[in-house]
Amino acid sequence: MKSMKKLAGLIFAAGLLLGMAGVAAAAAAAPAPKVDSGDTAWVLISSALVMLMTPGLALFYGGMVRRKNVLGTIMQSFIIVALVSVQWALWGYSLAFGPDFHHIIGNLSWFGLNHVGQTPDPDYAATIPHQVYMVFQMMFAVITPALITGAVAERFKFKTFLVFTLVWCTVIYDPIAHWVWGVGGWIHNLGALDFAGGTVVHISSGVAAFAAALMMGKRKGYPRTPMPPHNLTMTILGAALLWFGWFGFNAGSAVTSGGLAGTAFVVTHLATAAAALAWMFAEWMHRGKPTVLGAASGAVAGLVAITPASGFVAPMPSMIIGAVAGILCYTAVSLKPKFGYDDSLDVVGVHGVGGTWGALATGLFATVAVNSAGGNGLFYGNPRQLGIQAIAVAANIIYSFVGTSIILKVMDAVMGLRVSEEDEAAGLDYSQHGESGYIFED
Amino acid sequence: MKSMKKLAGLIFAAGLLLGMAGVAAAAAAAPAPKVDSGDTAWVLISSALVMLMTPGLALFYGGMVRRKNVLGTIMQSFIIVALVSVQWALWGYSLAFGPDFHHIIGNLSWFGLNHVGQTPDPDYAATIPHQVYMVFQMMFAVITPALITGAVAERFKFKTFLVFTLVWCTVIYDPIAHWVWGVGGWIHNLGALDFAGGTVVHISSGVAAFAAALMMGKRKGYPRTPMPPHNLTMTILGAALLWFGWFGFNAGSAVTSGGLAGTAFVVTHLATAAAALAWMFAEWMHRGKPTVLGAASGAVAGLVAITPASGFVAPMPSMIIGAVAGILCYTAVSLKPKFGYDDSLDVVGVHGVGGTWGALATGLFATVAVNSAGGNGLFYGNPRQLGIQAIAVAANIIYSFVGTSIILKVMDAVMGLRVSEEDEAAGLDYSQHGESGYIFED
Amino acid sequence: MKSMKKLAGLIFAAGLLLGMAGVAAAAAAAPAPKVDSGDTAWVLISSALVMLMTPGLALFYGGMVRRKNVLGTIMQSFIIVALVSVQWALWGYSLAFGPDFHHIIGNLSWFGLNHVGQTPDPDYAATIPHQVYMVFQMMFAVITPALITGAVAERFKFKTFLVFTLVWCTVIYDPIAHWVWGVGGWIHNLGALDFAGGTVVHISSGVAAFAAALMMGKRKGYPRTPMPPHNLTMTILGAALLWFGWFGFNAGSAVTSGGLAGTAFVVTHLATAAAALAWMFAEWMHRGKPTVLGAASGAVAGLVAITPASGFVAPMPSMIIGAVAGILCYTAVSLKPKFGYDDSLDVVGVHGVGGTWGALATGLFATVAVNSAGGNGLFYGNPRQLGIQAIAVAANIIYSFVGTSIILKVMDAVMGLRVSEEDEAAGLDYSQHGESGYIFED
Amino acid sequence: MKKIEAIIKPFKLEDVKEALNKAGIAGLTVTEVKGYGRQKGHVEIYRGAEYDVTFVPKVKIEVVAQDALLPEILKVIEETARTGKIGDGKIFVTAVEETIRIRTGERGDAAV
Amino acid sequence: MKKIEAIIKPFKLEDVKEALNKAGIAGLTVTEVKGYGRQKGHVEIYRGAEYDVTFVPKVKIEVVAQDALLPEILKVIEETARTGKIGDGKIFVTAVEETIRIRTGERGDAAV
Amino acid sequence: MKKIEAIIKPFKLEDVKEALNKAGIAGLTVTEVKGYGRQKGHVEIYRGAEYDVTFVPKVKIEVVAQDALLPEILKVIEETARTGKIGDGKIFVTAVEETIRIRTGERGDAAV
Ligand SMILES: Nc1ncnc2c1ncn2[C@@H]1O[C@H](COP(=O)(O)OP(=O)(O)O)[C@@H](O)[C@H]1O
Ligand SMILES: Nc1ncnc2c1ncn2[C@@H]1O[C@H](COP(=O)(O)OP(=O)(O)O)[C@@H](O)[C@H]1O
Ligand SMILES: Nc1ncnc2c1ncn2[C@@H]1O[C@H](COP(=O)(O)OP(=O)(O)O)[C@@H](O)[C@H]1O
Secondary structure (H helix, E strand, O other), X not given: OHHHHHHHHHHHHHHHHHHHHHHXXXXXXXXXXXXXXXXXXXXXXXXXXXXXXXXXXXXXXXXXXXXXXXXXXXXXXXXXXXXXXXHHHHHHHHHHHOOEEOOOEXXXXXXXXXXXXXXXXXXXXXXXXXXXXXXXXXXXXXXXXXXXXXXXXOOEOHHHHHHHHHHHHHHHHXXXXXXXXXXXXXXXXXXXXXXXXXXXXXXXXXXXXXXXXXHHOOOOOOOOOOOOOOEHHHHHHHHHHHHHHHHHHHHHHHOOOXXXXXXXXXXXXXXXXXXXXXXXXXXXXXXXXXXXXXXXXXXXHHHHHHOOOOOOOOHHHHHHHHHHHHHHHHHHXXXXXXXXXXXXXXXXXXXXXXXXXXXHXXXXXXXXXXXXXXXXXXXXXXXXXXXXXXXXXXXXXHHHHHHHHHHHHHHHHHOOOXXXXXXXXXXXXXXXXXXXXXXXXX | OHHHHHHHHHHHHHHHHHHHHHHHHHOOOOOOOOOOHHHHHHHHHHHHHHHHHHHHHHHHHHOOOOHHHHHHHHHHHXXXXXXXXXXXXXXXXXXXXXXXXXXXXXXXXHHHHOOOXXXXXXXXXXOOOHHHHHHHHHHHHHHHHHHHHHHHOOOEOHHHHHHHHHHHHHHHHHHHHHHHHOOOOHHHHHOOOOOOOHHHHHHHHHHHHHHHHHHHOOOOOOXXXXXXXXXXXXXXXXXXXXXXXXXXXXXXXXXXXXXXXXXXXXXXXHHHHHHHHHHHHHHHHHHOOOOHHHHHHHHHHHHHHHOOOOOOOOHHHHHHHHHHHHHHHHHHHHHXXXXXXXXXXXXXHHHHHHHHHHHHXXXXXXXXXXXXXXXXXXXXXXXXXHHHHHHHHHHHHHHHHHHHHHHHHHHHHHOOOEOOHHHHHHOHHHHHHOOOOXXXXX | OHXXXXXXXXXXXXXXXXXXXXXXXXXXXXXXXXXXXXXXHHHHHXXXXXXXXXXXXXXXXXXXXXXXXXXXXXXXXXXXXXXXXXXXXXXXHHHHHOOEEOOOEEOHHHHHHOOOOOOOEOOOEOOOOXXXXXXXXXXXXXXXXXXXXXXXXXXXXXXXXXXXXXXXXXXXXXXXXXXHHOOOOHHHHHOOOOOOOHHHHHHHHHHHHHHHHHHHOOXXXXXXXXXXXXXXXXXXXHHHHHHHHHHHHHHHHHOOOOHHHHHHHHHHHHHHHHHHHHHHHHHHHHHOOOOHHHHHHHHHHHHHHHOOOOOOOOHHHHHHXXXXXXXXXXXHHHHHHHHOOOXXXXXXXXXXXXXXXXXXXXXXXXXXXOOOOOOOOHHHOOHHHHHHHHHHHHHHHHHHHXXXXXXXXXXXXXXXXXXXXHHHHHOHHHHHHOOOOEOXXX | OEEEEEEEOHHHHHHHHHHHHHOOOOOEEEEEEEEEOOXXXXXXEEOOXXXXXXXXXXXXXXXXXXXXXXXXXXXXXXXXXXXXXXXXXXEEEXXXXXXXXXXXXXXXXXXX | OEEEEEEEOHHHXXXXXXXHHHOOOOOEEEEXXXXXXXXXXXXXXXXXXXXXXOOEEEEEEEEEEOHHXXXXXXXXXHHHHOOOOOOOOXXXXXXXXXXXXXXXXXXXXXXX | OEEEEEEEOXXXXXXXXXXXXXXXXXXXXXXXXXXXXXXXXXXXXXXXXXXXXXXXXXXXXXXXXOHHHHHHHHXXXXXXXXXXXXXXXXXXEEEOOEEEEOOOOOEHHHHO
C-alpha cells in the first residue's frame, strides 16, 4: 500500500519533467553547417570510451577492497554514471560551459541543454555537433567524483554519498571546469594549459579525496588489521579498461581527428608504459618483488600525469613524464602510513600527486611544435608557463580542499558520513545494498 | 577411428561450402562511388560495439545464475554470436533486407551475400559500403535470440537450443526485421518509427521469452529454493559492456556520423541514467535498500526503452522515457512471482515491458526537430503516430508469441526442451559442456 | 636507506632520458597535408582496440592456468604492453619500418621516433598521421611476444622473461616485420600477402612458443597431475575482448575507412564464427560434449587464420578458412599429448598451426576483386601466389625457431629460464610477485 | 553429549536443516567438503583432454546434542537425506565431553 | 589429549589466535563454516524479491592439546571470542586417543 | 571404529588418496582448512606495504575405519604425506561410537 503510494509519487515527478519536454526539444533543431563526419566519429567513440572508464574504475577499485565491500564500492562508481549525467544535462553543463559569469562560472541559460543542439558551437569545437561536445564533457564530469570514492572506500554511507556527489559536482567540479576550460574562465584567460583535465579532473578529485579521508576517519581496524585486495584480477581488468578508455579521454580532447589527436594518443600510451615500468622497478628495488598491483597502479599514475600534457608534448618527453610519475606516486603511496590517515585506495597518492606533477610537467615540456594553439614550456624557453601552471595548480588545490571540507562538515552534521560500526563490520554489500558479491555454493 | 571419420565428414562439408566461394566473391567487386570515411568509421566501430554486447549479455546473465550454470549460460550467448552470424551471411540478411516479397519478407537473391559488396546500397545507407551496413545489422540479429535465453536459463538443453535459435531467427526475427526496416516491409510502409529495434529486437525477444518460459516450465525448486545471483560483479561488468556497446546500437543506427548520431548518443545515455536511478529509488522505497542489481537492471531497462526512440526524441523527454521505464520494469519484475511462471532472468519484465513502453513512447515524444526523416508524436500534435506505433507493437507481440510457441511445441515433441532432472541438479556446466566455471583449489 | 639510493638512481636515469627530449620533439612539427579525418578516426580507434587485445589475452590465458598462477600469467601480458611500447618507440619501429637496410631490417634513423610526426608517410598510409600508423603498429609488436607466454605459462622466471621479451622483439619480431611489411623488405618484395600479420604475428609467435616449450621443459607434475583452467569465465571474457579488438587488428590494417576495411571486418567476423562452430562440433563428435573453452578456442583459431587473408578474400571463402582452422587447430591441440612437450596453453596448436593455415589459405582464396592492390590465389587462377606464401611461411618458421632457440639457450645459461621447484609449487603469484589473486575470506 | 556428524548431498542441506528444526534441534554447523567413496567423480574435458574430477562436493553437518536426542536426530537425518542413490553419505557419532556457550559461559547440556 | 573445537565469529579469529599464542598454544587449524542457531541470518534483495540467507558465516578453530592445558585454553577462547551478543558461538571438547606429527613421527603429547 | 583426521599439505592430497585407496580404504572426506603452527605464513606486498599472511593452506582428510585398520592407515598417511619439511601436519585419532550409511541404513563396521 505504502509502496504503491510512493510509486505514484515517482510517476508524478516524472510527469513534472514531462512539462519541460516541449521546451527543450526545440533546441535540437536548426541545420548543422560544418559538421565533419570523421571528427564527429572520433569524438563519439571517445565519449563512449570515456564513459567506459567509470565502470572500469568501479572494477579497479572494487578489486582492491575486501570481499564484503565489493558491490558497495562498484555501486558508487556505477550510480555516479547515472546521477552525474542527469545533473550535467540539467544544470552542470550550463554552469561549466554556459555563457560566462564574471570568469568564475557559467550562467544557467543552457539549463536542460537549452541551446545545445546538433549545430557545432565553434567556441568549443567547430566541426562536431554541440551535443557531442557536451556528452564528451559529461563523461569527464562523471568520472571525477567517482575517483574520490576510493579514498573513503569501505565506510561511506550510501545515502550521504549520493547527496555529497550532487553537491560536490555542482559546487566544486562545475566551477573548476569553467575556470580552466570555459570561455571566459579566469584560469583559461591566464593561459594555463590543461589538455584533458590534469587540474580539473585529477587535482580536484585527488585533493577532495584527501579532505574526505581526513574528515571520514580511518576504517575500523586500520592499520592493524590487514585489508589486502580481494580480487586483483578484477583490478587489472579495471586498469586495462581505464587505459583503453583513456585514449578517448586524452586523444578525444583534440575534438578533431588528425595529427593532434594522434600525438595525444601516442604520448598517452608512452607515458603510461613508462610509468608502469617505473613503479614496478621502484617497488622491486624497495620491497624485493615486482607486483602486478604496482604495474597497474603505475599505469594509472602515468595516465593521470600525462592527461594535462597530452596535447602539448612530444613522445620522448612523455616517457619522462610517465617515468617520473611512476616513481613519485609510488613514493607518495609508500609514505602514506607515515602520515597516518586512511586513504583506502590511494587516490591522493595517485591522482593528487600524479595530477600535480602532470600539470607542472606541462609547464616544463609543452611545445608549440606539437600544438600551435598550445604554448612552450620551460625547456622550450618559456619559464612563464611553469608559473602559470603553478597558479592553476594552487588555485585548484585550495578551492577543492576548502570546498570539499566545508561540504563534508555540513553533511556530517546533517546526515552523518559513515555507516555504523556494525554495518562496517558486516560490509557495505549487505548493510547498504542487501546483496552479496559472490555466492559460490551451488 | 570413429572420430576420425567424423572429422572427415566435417572436412567434406567444408569442401561443399568451397564450391560457393567463387560465386560469392564476385559480389565484392565494383567501384564504391560515395563512401564517406567518417560515416564508415562510425558504423564500423558501432558494429564492433554491438558485437561486444552479446558477450556483455553473456556476463550480465552469467552472473545472475547459480555457479553451476555459469558456463552454460555464457555459452548460449557466446555461441549465438557464431551461429547467427553464419545464418545471417547465408540467408538471414537476404530474408530481412533483400528485395521485398509481398511486404512480408525479403527474397533469397542476396543469399550468401550475393550483391552485397563494397558499394553503398542507397536504400539503406548511402555513404557506407553495403557490407558494412550488412555487418552492422548482423550484430542486431545476433543479440536478439541471445536475449531470450535469460528467460529459460538453467534448464535449456543445449542441442535443442542450437536448433531453436536457427529456426527462430529464420522464422521470427528475419521477417519482423523486414516488416519494420526492410524496403517494402508493411510496418515500414505504415510509417511506424523504430530507430534501433524496440520492436524488432526487444519486443520480439521479450515476447518470445514469455512463450519460452511458459513452455519450458519452472526450474526445479523454484520458487521455494532461493536461487540468488552467484556473481554480481560479473553482472555489473556485463551491464557496463551493454551500456558501452549500446552507443553503437543506437547512435550507430543513424548510419552517418553527424548531428543525428550525436542526439541518439545523448538520449541513449540520459534515458539509461534516468532509468537506473528510477529503478534504484523504486526498489529503495519498496524494499528498503538501493541494490546494485537494481541499478544495473534499471540501466538495461532504460537502454531498451530508448532504443526505438533514440533517433527521434530530444534529450529532456529521453529522461522521462528512461525514468518511466525504470519504474515500469521494476514493477513488472516485482509482480512476476504473482503470475507464477519462471522467467529466470526477467527478460519479459525488462525487454518485453521496456520495449513496449519505448515503442509507444516514441509515438508520444518523437519530433521532426530532432530528425526530419522521422515524425511527430502525440505531444507534438500528431496522435496518429501513437496509433501506428500501437499497431506495430501489437503485430510484433502476436507474431512472436504465436510463432515462438509453435516452434517450441514442435521442438519439445521432436527433441525435448529441457535437460533431465539429474542434469539440471548437476548444472549445465558439467552436464551439457563437461566443464567447471571456477576451480579455486590450487 | 638503500632503497632511497635506488630511487635516486632511477631519478638520475630519468634525467638522462630528459636530454633527448628537445631533439625528439622537433620531429613532431611540420604541416599535415592530406590527413583524412575519417581514416584517422578509424585507425585511432583501431589502435585502441588492438591495445585492448593484450589485456584481453592476459585474461584469456589467466583463466586457463591454476589459481596460484593467475596474476603471474596476467602480469606477463600486462607488463609487455608497457615494455614493448617503450622498446618500439625507442628503436623497434625504426628497425621494422625505418629506411631499409639490405632488405632485412630498417636502419636506426627513426630512433626515438625521429622523423615520425603528424604528417602522413605515404609509403605506409597516405591519409593518416605517421604517428598514428606507428602507434597502430606498436600494438602489433606488443601482442606478439605476449602470445608466446602461453606456451611456458606457470614456470617462466619473471626477470628472465623481461629480458627475453626485449631481446626477442628486437632480434626476431622487428626484422620479420621489416621483411613482410617494411618498404624494401625481401618477403614484401617477393609479393607475399599478409594483410594483418599471419606470418609476422602468429607464425613467429607460435613457432617461438614451440621452441620455448621445448627448451623450458614440462611443468612439474605434467601430465599426471590435472591442471584444469581455474576460471573459464575469465577466459571467455578474454576471448570476447580479443574478438572485439581483432576488428581493429584486421579491419584497421586497411589504414583507411572504406570498402576494404568493411570487407576485412566482415570476413574477420565470419571466419571467427565458422571456426568457433567447427571446433565446437569437432570436440562434440570426438569427446561427446560441446565445450565452452572449445568454442572460445575455436574463435581464436579463426581470428588467427583469417588475419593474413582478411584484406584479400571474400566473405564466403572466409567461412571456409575459419571452419578449416577450427578443425585443424582442434586436431593439433588434441594431438599435443602424443608429442609429449608441454605447451601449457596451446600456443603452437592455435597460433602456429592457425597462422600457417591462414597464410597458405591466403594463397588459395585471395582475389583482386576484394583488393586491387592484393593478388589472386590458386582458386582464382594464380598458383604462383601459393608458392610465394609458402616461402614466406617457411622463412618465418625457420628464422623464429632457430632464433628463439638460440636466445633461450643463452639466457638459460646466463639467468636461468625457470623458477625453482618450490616457487613453482607455491605458484608464480606469490613467488614472483608477492601477491594473491583472490582473497575471498572477508 | 554426542556430536553427530553427517556427510550429505549438498542439495539436501536445506531439507535436513528444516527437518532438524522441526524436531527441535535449532543449532548446527555446516562445512563444505569433498568426498570420495563409492560414488565416483566425473570427467571434464578441456581442449580435447579428459580430466578426472575424483572428489564429489558434499556438505558436512555437525550437531551437538544431549544423549537423549540422539536416536531422533539420527532418524531425522537418515530419512531426510536419503535418496537411495549411491553417495547419500554417512553419519558418524562421537562423544563430547564438554560444551560451552561462549556468550554466557553456560556449560554442559544447557549450552547446546 | 583433548580436542577443543570452537565455533566463533570470523572477525574474532585474529584475536583468538593471538591470545592462544600468548598462552603458549602455537598450533591450530581453522575452517570456514556456516552456522545456524539462535542468531538468524539476514534478508537479501534481488530484483524486488527477498531471499533468506539462513546461515551465518562462522569460523571453526580446532586445537589439540594436552589435558592439562584444557582449562586455560577454554578460558582464553571464552574471554577473547565473547562479544556478549547472540551468535558468539560454542566450544566443544572431545577426547583424542592419539596424535602424530607427520614430519617426525612423534606421537602423543610430544606431537601436539 | 576410529576416526583418523590428518592435516596435510594440499599438494599431497592426491598421493594420500591413492595410497589409502591401494590400502583398501575407499572412503574419505576432505576439507580445505588453514593452519597455524611452526610453519609460518608469508609476506605479501600491496602498494609498498607488507602484509603478513599468517595462515597456511592445508587440507584435512577424515577417514572413519574399523579399529583393526588403524595402524595401517596411520602408516600409509604418515609415509605418503611426509616431506620432512616443517608443516607436514598432524594426525589425530578419536573414537567413533556409531556409523550409519544413509543410503541403506546399515550401521557399525558394515557402514564404513
Ligand atoms: N570411511 C569414510 N570415512 C569418511 N568419510 C567417508 C567414508 N566413506 C564415505 N565417506 C563420505 O561419504 C560420502 C558418500 O560415500 P559413498 O561411498 O560415495 O556413498 P554411500 O555412502 O551411498 O555408499 C563420500 O563422498 C565421503 O564424503
Ligand atoms: N547444537 C549445536 N551443534 C553444533 N553447532 C552449534 C550448535 N548450536 C550452535 N551451534 C553453532 O554455534 C553458532 C552460534 O550459535 P547461536 O545459537 O546463534 O548463538 P549463541 O551461541 O550465542 O547462543 C551457530 O551459528 C552454530 O554454528
Ligand atoms: N595443536 C594443534 N591443534 C590442531 N592443529 C594443529 C596443531 N598443531 C599443528 N596443527 C596443524 O598442523 C599444521 C602443521 O603444523 P606445523 O607446526 O606448522 O608443522 P609440523 O607439524 O611439521 O611441526 C598446522 O598448520 C596446523 O594446521
